[in-house]
Amino acid sequence: MSTTTQFLESAETLDMSKLGITQLQNGYVCQLSDQSLIQARGDDAASFLHNQLSNDVEHLNDTQSRYAAYCTPKGRMLASFLYWKMDGNIVLQCSASLQPALQKRLQMFVMRSKVKLSEVSEQFAILGLGGKAAEAFLLTQFDQLPSAINDKVSSDDAGTLVRLHDAFDTARYQWVVAQEKLTAISANMNVSLLKVDASIWRLGNIHAGLPQVVELSKEKFVPQMINFELIGGVNFRKGCYPGQEIVARSQYLGKLKRRMAIATVKTDVVDVAMEIFSDNDPSQPCGMIVSAERNFGEGFACLVEIKLADQEQGKVHLGASDGPILEFLPLPYAYLDVTE
Structure with a gap:
């Protein structure tokens, strides 16, 4: 049995029928098992991804996370990523329904670039947290919490914490934590935080206006059709990437x-x-x-x-x-x- 499964089974996970907004504002946690992590490491990792994605990767710093689209040459989104730096490498988070095909497609374009792509989902738990009790708990793990949307903090022991868009009138955080660390702290977390299903987190994303491309929606949208540039997922001043001409034309030629x-x-x-x-x-x-x-x-x-x-x-x-x-x-x- 994996650490993630132990954590999920160690307390009741409440579904939507038993919840209200006030309970979520008090503090909750959920396991985002529908997400996968792809790590890019090597001297050319940033430049390689910069040439593949719709956002700036080369100038990403250690205190930021960003959204990016991965598009076909026709500008249709194959995936949406949230990405950040971790231990000098770049981590791409995407829908688990897309990860195998995405990693395979990206690997096709590595060629002579010094970059290695690997799935690291099994090494980490991805947790979504929100509410007052969540902030209090996270301050026992991190010296401070990220205050601005998409900012991140990290430590060798606690992992990576990203501040995401608010929902249910409360701040939300995504915590990427090593499975071993989760084992050590899960008992305290279960005492202080309400365990909820990941559907609550996805509902929060809807109320926050945050889209994610999944298997059923891949190649359906140009980024602007789902407001992706409005949440910071497209940089119109960076260099070329697959579909860049179509994305730019959609923005500059006529009203969307x-x-x-x-x-x-x-x-x-x-x-x-x-x-x-x-x-x-x-x-x-x-x-x-x-x-x-x-x-x-x-x-x-x-x-x-x-x-x-x-x-x-x-x-x-x-x-x-x-x-x-x-x-x-x-x-x-x-x-x-x-x-x-």
Whole structure:
């Protein structure tokens, strides 16, 4: 039995039906077992990834994490990454559903570069934490907590801690910790923090407007269609990378017509890549589901990619022109032109 399994079984994991926002604000922890880690090491690791991803890797420092898209030559996202430096290497976090194919594809382009790619998911636990008790617990492991979004702190003993976008009106942190360390501290963590399912973390990402590409959604979106540049995932001043021309053209030539929005819907099933339909033109889909999780109360919360012209309350349906109605919520950030 792995350390991760021991940690998960050492306390009850509560699901959404037993939770409220107040409980999460008090303090919670969950295991992000749907995520994988790819490590890039070697003298050319930064320059290699800089030429493959949509964001700047060469100038990444030890106190930052960043988002990046990995695109096809046509600008469609094969994956979304969160990446940071750890022990002089670069770690890429992605959906576990994509990791094997991504690593294989990246390896094809290494050629003579001095870089080695390896999966290190088994060496670490990826934990999501939030709330007052979580901050108090983390201060027993780190000298200080990262204060700005996407900042990180690290230590040889405690691992890597990244401050991510807030959700449920509370700060959230992602902790990448060695499995051996997790064994040593899991008992104290279980006493002070509410154990919840990873779906709660994914729901928080939805409310924070944070998309992630998974197996069902790969090659569906140009980065701007899911607001990826708005969360810092695209650097328009860096050099070339696969799909760069298409991504830049989408930004600079004309107003963006498709964006991502947050919505709720009362229904029993919502799947990634499910199509949505507008009353403006019910004969064809106006967008699709990027991610979805059961929300507090009835139904689901979703991230939806949609034509801006069709984003109207009471006029967008899930799955068919007469399907359940989507109700749109405000994004926690504005639609801006990040190149200005």
